[in-house]
Amino acid sequence: MMVTLPVNEIFVSIQGEATFTGTPATFIRLQGCPVGCGWCDTKHTWVEEQSNATSIPIMLEKTEDAPTFARMSAYEIEDAMLNLNSPKHVVITGGEPAIHDLRPLTERLDRHGYRVQIETSGHYLPRVSPKTFITCSPKMNMPGGSASPEYVRLADEIKWPVGKQKDIDNLRNMLSFLPSSDDRAVWLQPLSTSKKATELCVRAAIDNGWRVSIQTHKYMNVR
Numbered sequence: 001m002m003v004t005l006p007v008n009e010i011f012v013s014i015q016g017e018a019t020f021t022g023t024p025a026t027f028i029r030l031q032g033c034p035v036g037c038g039w040c041d042t043k044h045t046w047v048e049e050q051s052n053a054t055s056i057p058i059m060l061e062k063t064e065d066a067p068t069f070a071r072m073s074a075y076e077i078e079d080a081m082l083n084l085n086s087p088k089h090v091v092i093t094g095g096e097p098a099i100h101d102l103r104p105l106t107e108r109l110d111r112h113g114y115r116v117q118i119e120t121s122g123h124y125l126p127r128v129s130p131k132t133f134i135t136c137s138p139k140m141n142m143p144g145g146s147a148s149p150e151y152v153r154l155a156d157e158i159k160w161p162v163g164k165q166k167d168i169d170n171l172r173n174m175l176s177f178l179p180s181s182d183d184r185a186v187w188l189q190p191l192s193t194s195k196k197a198t199e200l201c202v203r204a205a206i207d208n209g210w211r212v213s214i215q216t217h218k219y220m221n222v223r
Contacts, residue, residue: 003104030095134157
């Protein structure tokens, strides 16, 4: 049986966060997320209702946020990317993409020379190819539960949203589950790019050897 994915949108932009900041990228946004972060800026992707299903051409022509999606196979997704003259860096995001089986898509993109990155909350085991770069932004105490330390350990980088000191304290608790020798990149990302949150991130990064991720695409006014 062919695996299909509910695709909310496919578009080309610049990755504005963490390790690949500044990299031209093809973004594949998938529908569906049971985590329920209050500050989420893509709440239109949370629910996969059949009444919002549409055709692939109509979905690809979207110019604004909407809960509509089209079910697509790995082949159809790659074909749509080729028509966009897509960059070779691909970001699979959501929603929460790890609720889906992404092995057929990521393996196909691997074979055709794409570098694939997935952005996930750490609530679900990412089913991806071994080459996939996993960015985990662990979400704690959400309506859908908390990130699993087991799944966070699989990440190539950790990107932690920060709005207040409690968020830094929660990060230290999360990192306590990782080996003391762990040297993966830990990025602090201020919520809403607020001055207070940014100053907190800068201090914590200096004190702990972490890094600060500013959402540069917002400053560039791109998606």
